[in-house]
Amino acid sequence: RYLRRTMKCRSDVNSLSHHFLLIYDSLIPPDEEKTRQKQLLSLLERLVSKEWPEARLYLYGSCANSFGVCKSDIDVCLTIQDAEIDKSEFLLKLADILQADNLQNYGFHILQALTRARVPIVKLMDPTTGISCDICINNVLAVVNTKLLRDYAQIDERLKQLAYIVKHWAKSRGVNQTYRGTLSSYAYVLMCIHFLQQRRPAILPCLQEMEPTYSVTVDDIECSYFDKVEKLCDFGSRNKETISQLVWAFFNYWAYCHDYANAVISVRSGCLISKQAKYWTRRVGNDRHLICIEDPFDTKHDLGRVVDKFSIKVLREEFERAAEIMQHDPTPWITLLEPY
Ligand code: CTP
Ligand code: MG
Missing domain, CATH: 1.10.1410.10 (Poly(a)-polymerase, middle domain)
Structure with missing residues (x-):
């Protein structure tokens, strides 16, 4: 008992x-932090849509659920309608595209690719703001x-x-x-x-x-x-x-x-x-x-x-x-x- x-x-x-x-x-995070997160998201959207015009990006987790403290990482979900997609392969390709040495003016630092996790993600960092961001695929739930x-x-x-x-x-x-x-x-x-x-x-x-x-x-x-x-x-x-x-x-x-x-x-x-x-x-x-x-x-x-x-x-x-x-x-x- x-x-x-x-x-x-x-x-x-x-x-x-x-x-x-x-x-x-x-x-409580200051408003500037929210603004910086939104800017980062639109930058990602621009870069991703060049390769996959039909892909969409959504914020989830603490940066979007009202329970985020200051300086938290941001969680991004990329959705793409392709039933055949291999999430790990897709993430590796995404990481490659977003990397600093591929982009002339701007690029992300790839910190980690956790392709075997229950929810596979790539972790990247925006070098100008220092904001880290985890991207996962089709985790709509x-x-x-x-x-x-x-x-x-x-x-x-x-x-x-x-x-x-x-x-x-x-x-x-x-x-x-x-x-x-x-x-x-x-x-x-x-x-x-x-x-x-x-x-x-x-x-x-x-x-x-x-x-x-x-x-x-x-x-x-x-x-x-x-x-x-x-x-x-x-x-x-x-x-x-x-x-x-x-x-x-x-x-x-x-x-x-x-x-x-x-x-x-x-x-x-x-x-x-x-x-x-x-x-x-x-x-x-x-x-x-x-x-x-x-x-x-x-x-x-x-x-x-x-x-x-x-x-x-x-x-x-x-x-x-x-x-x-x-x-x-x-x-x-x-x-x-x-x-x-
Ligand atoms: N999530 C989920 N199932 C889990 C764990 C997490 O669906 N078993 C999703 C939820 O949408 C959750 C998001 O992943 O909001 C991020 O989870 P977590 O990192 O635990 O929460 P955060 O709110 O991001 O907290 P933190 O500030 O610690 O990053
Ligand atoms: Mg989180």
Whole structure:
């Protein structure tokens, strides 16, 4: 049986919000950064269209989902309608075309080509701005889930505040490294959305359970939800919880309340669902399902699949550390984010 401890929140919790909001403000990228990213994208568009006029480029990930801190890399998806395409070969050709020594006036530094990864990418760097950029091919689902995250972010500001703090905490504590068995930023943002859907009164609605106003089919997956979020800007107003209360409750939930053995968090359905219903109770191959986070569209995909029996321990200890700090530490906004 899982541990469920009901803890009463410290009495001075609201006085901490000011400090968390200062941290949040310091992480927001300045407008110039957005402008530079857009310029880089149009430059890439020009170069790519010379070779492949029908190709399109889309920003996805933190540069487009509202959860990007300053100086983050940009993620670009190139779409091209060619069923026969070999993504790795295509990427190598793309890298070659964009390279500095091929272009007379301008060129990118190719940092890496990860052609064997689950999502193959090339990493390149714009030498004048120093901005790095990952390009992938036909990963349209990522472009669509980026829109979903961006739409959620417009409903209540507390989502951005919470997600920035949680992402910053995860990076500082070394638990945002999927190659080492901890969770992606994308997974942490979904955890925040789910958490705010669960507050009472709810701070966020479940957009996929509402009448759809947006619908696309990608790789045979129907992605539809209510995207007229400007109509929902009052949604969370009955809930008066402050950012520090929410940070406290978020870590308290993942440290002491989540049922790791049986529960799956599901932004798609706006509630918890059972591992049994998804056949996620047993290890299959490398997927152990030790912490279950359902992808909102690719519902067979558990974002917790990267977590193994060692990293789950690290992760849960970090949640407990964070919960204890939020409960007792006199300066939690400092201690919480201390590097590991
Ligand atoms: N993504 C996905 N499935 C995953 C991981 C990522 O579809 N298992 C997509 C999502 O669209 C996500 C994007 O890839 O927005 C980038 O993922 P990630 O790097 O985890 O998130 P960022 O928001 O870019 O965060 P960071 O600031 O850490 O770069
Ligand atoms: Mg990213």
